[in-house]
Amino acid sequence: MTKLLASLCLALISTWASADDLQVRGMASSCSACHGSLGIAQPGMDSLAGVPKEELTKKLVDFKSGAKPATLMHQLSKGYSDAQIEQLASYFSALKK
Numbered sequence: 001m002t003k004l005l006a007s008l009c010l011a012l013i014s015t016w017a018s019a020d021d022l023q024v025r026g027m028a029s030s031c032s033a034c035h036g037s038l039g040i041a042q043p044g045m046d047s048l049a050g051v052p053k054e055e056l057t058k059k060l061v062d063f064k065s066g067a068k069p070a071t072l073m074h075q076l077s078k079g080y081s082d083a084q085i086e087q088l089a090s091y092f093s094a095l096k097k
Helices: 002-029 053-065 073-077 082-094
Strands: none
Touching: 002 082, 053 073, 053 082
């Protein structure tokens, strides 16, 4: 009985992790128009794949606050909470360049 209960708990935890992963991937997909599929951009745009999490987080927070000027990113970044910015930065930093 204990093994069954432990298995059910692990299954629930992995389901929650998968749901979070899908949410982050959904948010990241909107970045692909400018920053490329899987964070690898075309020439003239910044690639996001493999950039350190701290650097991406700072840039997004600076865009959101207006500290870093932009043509579009300052508007887009305002649509994300600080937690979502952290999730996006983690996602892109984990991708291979």
